[in-house]
Amino acid sequence: MTKPGNVIVYPDAHARRSVGRTVPDEATADSAEAGARPAGRLDEMSARLVAVAETGDRGAFASLFRHFGPRVRAYLLRAGGDAGKADDVLQETFAAVWNRAALYDASRASAATWIFAIARNRRIDAFRRDRRPEFDPRDPAFHPDPDPGGEEALAVQERAEAVRNALAALSEEQREVLRLSFYEGESYPAIAIRLGIPLGTVKSRARLAFNRLRSELGARREDLR
Amino acid sequence: MNVVHHVDGDLLLAYGAGSLDEATSLLVATHLALCPACRSDLDMVEEVGGSLMASMPSGAPVEEATLDAVTAGQRHTASEVSEATGPFVLPQPLRDHAGGDAGSLRWRTLGGGIRQVPLRTGGMATSARLLSIPAGRSVPDHGHGGFEATLVLAGSFYDRETWYRRGDVSLAGPTVVHQPVAGPEADCICLAVTDAPLRFRSLVPRLLQPLFGI
Numbered sequence: 001m002t003k004p005g006n007v008i009v010y011p012d013a014h015a016r017r018s019v020g021r022t023v024p025d026e027a028t029a030d031s032a033e034a035g036a037r038p039a040g041r042l043d044e045m046s047a048r049l050v051a052v053a054e055t056g057d058r059g060a061f062a063s064l065f066r067h068f069g070p071r072v073r074a075y076l077l078r079a080g081g082d083a084g085k086a087d088d089v090l091q092e093t094f095a096a097v098w099n100r101a102a103l104y105d106a107s108r109a110s111a112a113t114w115i116f117a118i119a120r121n122r123r124i125d126a127f128r129r130d131r132r133p134e135f136d137p138r139d140p141a142f143h144p145d146p147d148p149g150g151e152e153a154l155a156v157q158e159r160a161e162a163v164r165n166a167l168a169a170l171s172e173e174q175r176e177v178l179r180l181s182f183y184e185g186e187s188y189p190a191i192a193i194r195l196g197i198p199l200g201t202v203k204s205r206a207r208l209a210f211n212r213l214r215s216e217l218g219a220r221r222e223d224l225r
Numbered sequence: 226m227n228v229v230h231h232v233d234g235d236l237l238l239a240y241g242a243g244s245l246d247e248a249t250s251l252l253v254a255t256h257l258a259l260c261p262a263c264r265s266d267l268d269m270v271e272e273v274g275g276s277l278m279a280s281m282p283s284g285a286p287v288e289e290a291t292l293d294a295v296t297a298g299q300r301h302t303a304s305e306v307s308e309a310t311g312p313f314v315l316p317q318p319l320r321d322h323a324g325g326d327a328g329s330l331r332w333r334t335l336g337g338g339i340r341q342v343p344l345r346t347g348g349m350a351t352s353a354r355l356l357s358i359p360a361g362r363s364v365p366d367h368g369h370g371g372f373e374a375t376l377v378l379a380g381s382f383y384d385r386e387t388w389y390r391r392g393d394v395s396l397a398g399p400t401v402v403h404q405p406v407a408g409p410e411a412d413c414i415c416l417a418v419t420d421a422p423l424r425f426r427s428l429v430p431r432l433l434q435p436l437f438g439i
Contacts (some may be wrong), residue, residue, distance in 0.1 A: 113275030
């Protein structure tokens with residue numbers, strides 16, 4: 001199902017996420033034929049990742065690699081890796097994208113966001129001697145999301161726009177803390193030393209940034225709170 | 226039952242950015258396993274990360290050889306089904322980190338019926354441990370050199386006029402001196418993360434402190 005503008009409808013996303021759900025909501029009867037809630041529209045890269053997930057499409061994977069590869073590499077270099085190490089982690093990241101694509105949930109994240117999260121985890125495992133603790137949705141102790149209900153969240157593409165606007169709405173001081181945390185992987189204590197300000201100030205800037213982002217973007221699922 | 230007391234936004238932000246120390250990350254990840262609301266907030270934080278990464282100047286193209294290396298073999302598709310069968314007290318990733326569920330761990334006695342399992346984590350500044358407090362018993366009065374975060378995994382505890390239950394996080398700053406009490410219904414098992422040694426106010430636990438490292 002293809003719509004103009006490289007946007008496709010991906011009805012499977014919610015169905016996959018809400019395994020165990022009982023009957024489709026009356027309110028979503030228009031999409032009941034697909035057995036799912038109305039799906040968000042996908043940007044081009046997210047649609048390619050879905051193609052990798054569903055059919056192992058090598059061409060789609062190659063275009064993801066050519067588009068995101070240089071950006072992932074720039075991210076890894078920025079976060080303190082030397083070129084050799086960055087290339088190793090880059091390869092690990094895309095191997096995970098290739099092998100784990102079936103776990104990609106297009107209703108939850110864009111391809112950019114999903115690939116960022118993988119690169120971030122591989123960076124932590126490789127550049128620090130820490131392990132990256134991650135929750136596992138397949139764990140029997142996992143507390144799953146309740147049945148989806150109410151309004152459809154903004155489509156992934158519209159959200160990307162909203163995120164850019166929300167970032168622009170932060171103060172320069174808040175953006176600086178974000179930049180150092182995301183790009184350079186600096187902890188709050190390290191940021192405090194680097195900027196010569198108290199740790200409490202760094203944490204409160206981070207908290208203000210978080211609150212601002214949340215009020216600009218809205219919690220994705222406000223009904224969960 | 227839904228989680229009522231969540232992790233702070235600055236912790237979710239640092240966890241999503243990948244800049245949080247391992248001990249605190251363990252607490253945040255375990256809370257996330259139990260809290261759909263915070264997972265929704267994490268989605269938002271990761272969108273910020275994705276957006277920042279997507280807007281990086283792309284620089285030189287990457288080696289096509291890497292692409293070939295990745296797609297050369299068969300795809301190892303990840304399993305969607307867990308082989309683990311619960312119920313578990315400790316969610317992943319805590320179970321994995323501790324080396325088993327609560328019942329199979331080597332608990333060490335701390336005195337007063339309180340037991341602990343220290344967890345090995347990277348980074349000098351913070352430490353993580355599992356604590357088990359007998360039903361109805363109180364933890365000795367203590368203050369902190371720094372920050373303490375406690376996540377309840379079984380039973381409940383009462384502290385500073387608030388009940389904390391499975392999935393809830395209690396945060397105590399450097400100025401707090403408190404004496405949490407376990408609820409009467411069951412032993413309280415929690416994950417405690419501190420960024421400085423606890424300071425007990427009574428003499429006996431203070432003497433024990435160097436022995437047990439808390």
